[in-house]
Amino acid sequence: MTFLVGARLKIVADQNMLMVDQFFGGFGTITYVPGRSLCAADIADADILLVRSVTQVNQALLEGSSVSFVGSATIGTDHIDQDYLAQQGIAFAYAPGCNADAVVQYDLSVLSRLQPNWQQSSVGIVGCGNVGGRLYKALTNLGVSCTVYDPFLSAESGFNLTDFDTVLGSDIICVHTPLTTTGSHPTEHLFNAEVLARLNPESLLINAGRGAVIDNAALLQLLESGSPLRVALDVWEGEPTVSLPLLSLVSLATPHIAGYSVEGKARGTEMLAEAFKRLTDTDAEVLTRQPETVSRLTAGTLSDLILASYDVAEDDLKMREALSTSSDIALTFDLLRKQYPERHEFSCYQLSGSVAGAQPELRDQAIKLGFR
Numbered sequence: 001m002t003f004l005v006g007a008r009l010k011i012v013a014d015q016n017m018l019m020v021d022q023f024f025g026g027f028g029t030i031t032y033v034p035g036r037s038l039c040a041a042d043i044a045d046a047d048i049l050l051v052r053s054v055t056q057v058n059q060a061l062l063e064g065s066s067v068s069f070v071g072s073a074t075i076g077t078d079h080i081d082q083d084y085l086a087q088q089g090i091a092f093a094y095a096p097g098c099n100a101d102a103v104v105q106y107d108l109s110v111l112s113r114l115q116p117n118w119q120q121s122s123v124g125i126v127g128c129g130n131v132g133g134r135l136y137k138a139l140t141n142l143g144v145s146c147t148v149y150d151p152f153l154s155a156e157s158g159f160n161l162t163d164f165d166t167v168l169g170s171d172i173i174c175v176h177t178p179l180t181t182t183g184s185h186p187t188e189h190l191f192n193a194e195v196l197a198r199l200n201p202e203s204l205l206i207n208a209g210r211g212a213v214i215d216n217a218a219l220l221q222l223l224e225s226g227s228p229l230r231v232a233l234d235v236w237e238g239e240p241t242v243s244l245p246l247l248s249l250v251s252l253a254t255p256h257i258a259g260y261s262v263e264g265k266a267r268g269t270e271m272l273a274e275a276f277k278r279l280t281d282t283d284a285e286v287l288t289r290q291p292e293t294v295s296r297l298t299a300g301t302l303s304d305l306i307l308a309s310y311d312v313a314e315d316d317l318k319m320r321e322a323l324s325t326s327s328d329i330a331l332t333f334d335l336l337r338k339q340y341p342e343r344h345e346f347s348c349y350q351l352s353g354s355v356a357g358a359q360p361e362l363r364d365q366a367i368k369l370g371f372r
Helices: 020-024 082-088 100-114 131-142 164-168 193-198 218-223 242-248 262-280 300-311 310-326 328-336 360-369
Strands: 008-015 028-033 048-051 069-072 092-094 122-126 145-147 172-175 204-207 230-235 293-296 349-351
Touching: 008 020, 008 310, 020 048, 020 172, 020 230, 020 262, 028 230, 028 360, 048 262, 082 092, 092 262, 100 131, 100 204, 100 230, 100 262, 100 300, 122 131, 122 164, 131 145, 131 360, 145 164, 193 218, 230 360, 242 310, 242 360, 293 300, 300 349, 300 360
Parallel strands: 008 028, 008 048, 048 069, 069 092, 122 145, 122 172, 172 204, 204 230, 293 349
Antiparallel strands: none
């Protein structure tokens, strides 16, 4: 990858990426495009392409373009043909862990809404990378019993590893595996009809990873049969198209926004800018963001604090209302993501009142989650 020293580069970025001007403005001129409809014509003369998970980056998109660097502000890479990039000498960077704290906040908000006694429940985590690992740490720091299924980890990882069947027997199952279709442990439809039927019908299943890890048709069939299984879905097989019958039966539904915090988005862009600096050995200035206090919180329980910082039920209601009157489900799904309001992570909230003083146990628990 070569760039002319001092040249103003042409940068094409997904319009939903945050703080691209601040982090990449020093490198060149930025053009924003909708990520879902981004096409080869948009990047024909671009030097840098910045995307999120809705853009398929492959030969069909890149062939004939002048792109020399692709950055994805995501923790997953299943939308990137990395083999093709390597063959063409196109540098690539992504942002593992950039929104992990936001997804943990999402999971804990779901637990606070659907499982009042979640701190006394058993939690099984499927996939323990950046997000799953962060969730495991948050829960175990609070004394929650956690097991992990991740066939790519060894005992030295420090997680309480076990087999898939044991995890399936947990009170709460959190899915955070990437989507893979090949290899020794493919995850597409990992939760198929047979696996779903083995779940404890009183358990809670949360998917904030990738939609197709759960067979949505099989899940719909199970719920239509009258199963009391509680399900929270942030990701959907075939999105932006969403099964309205499935939507009507799950306990909580959101439009792939689990990681959509202001801090997570900004952190993703920042990580790409830092990667580009390292690859090009440039000295262009890259800003560094520090969490800002956006509110002071006081509440009676840990779940109250979590919901005061972010209440997943509000996103659930918005999604149901929007899709119930929509003539274009896919467009509405994407608009919900594009127009998503500002949401801040735990680190932006300062404890006040009795939480900060007269409730030391609650204060200590909240601080373990990142509150200040």
